[in-house]
Amino acid sequence: MQANVVVVGSLNMDLVARAQRLPRGGETLVGETFVTVPGGKGANQAVAAARLGAQVAMVGCVGDDAYGQQLRQALAAEQIDCQAVSIAAGVSSGVALIVVDAASQNAIVIIAGGNGQLLPESVQRFDALLQQADVIICQLEVPMATVAYTLERGRALGKTVILNPAPASGPLPAEWFANIDYLIPNESEAEALSGLPVNDLESAKAAATRLLAMGVGKVIVTLGAQGALFADAQAFRHFPAPVVKPVDTTAAGDTFVGGFAAALARGEEEGAAIAFGQRAAALSVTRAGAQPSIPHLAELQP
Incomplete structure (x- = not known):
């Protein structure tokens, strides 16, 4: 299979509870519903790219448990190449414990499990997939050394390299930036990476500007209902968000990244690719769950 988008990243089983509000420290709340849903930023972005028109391969690692089998099956059902999704003996698969409140905001705790076993040599074994790719996507839910290797290898191969720095809690290694074509943080991630507060368009x-000065090629700051800010060495462009009534914001950022990558891989201009990713993300927040909320290409056709 020729893969024009390769995602190197995490696969998690999302354990999702809904309640009227998020619990405070030490508090026990009565919830309303509970579901298990395939997720993980890497897998979500792979599913989004596949549903939105790309041929996709996933490089990741799951545990030798029932969740691991389900996560691989979920990707295979989307026609995603899973040859590079390995199974680590003796560890659980990654899980995300998610509470969603009545306002559709969420709080998440992640246990790495098999994701922590995705090492640089795991990526090296499947270098042929990187060589076939047009676009390579990474996040931060797998070991930092693996992300560093993938970014560097993607740059050496001349591929379009995207880093979604999630979840970021502080600065990234300085040497990473020159290997990134598109850095796509949200507000809190942009703040963590730049050291500057981000709460509106001007602060974004x-x-x-600071992230560009660090050496990254281009920056797209996703701002939720305020849209997205594109920045490169020449200019800023603001892309207003489509107006929708949100149900669940889980995987909205992943849908944007996957849709943006799929559009780039099929040759769309970056502004059109951003707008396409926004339309996909806007539709996703009108539905519950991570991967179940991600739209298909046919739903976005005019």
């Missing part, structure tokens, strides 16, 4: 511009 300041943060993006």
Whole structure:
């Protein structure tokens, strides 16, 4: 299979509880519903890219448990190449414990499990997939050394390299930036990476300017209902968000990244690719769950 988008990243089983509000420390709340849903930023972005028109291969690692089998099956059902999704003996698969409140905001705790076993040599074994790719996507839910290797290898191969720095809690290694074509943080991630507060369009511009100065090629700061800010060495562009009534924001950022990558891989101009990713993400927040909320290409056709 020729893969024009390769995702190197995490696969998690999302354990999702809904309640009227998020619990405070030490508090026990009565919830309303509970579901298990395939997720993980890497797998979500792979599913989004596949549903939105790309040929996709996933490089990841699951545990030798029932969740691991289900996670691989979920990707295979989307026609995603899973040859590079390995199974680690003696560990659980990654899980995300998610509570969603009545306002559709969420709080998440992640246990790495098999994701922590995705080492640089795991990626090296499947170098042929990287060589076939047009676009390579990474996040931060697998070991940092693996992300560093993938970014560097993607740059050496001349591929379009995307880093979604999630979840970021502080600065990234300085040497990473020159290997990134598109850095796609949300507000809190842009703040963590730049050291500047980000709460509106103007502060996002300041943060993006600092990130560009660190050596990254281009920056797209996703701002939720405020849209997205694109920045490169020449200019800023603001892309207003489509107006929708949100149900669940889980995987909205992943849907944007996957849709943006799929559009780039089929040759769309970056502005059109951003707008396409936004339309996909807007539709996703009108539905519950991570992967179940991600739309298909046919739903976005005019």
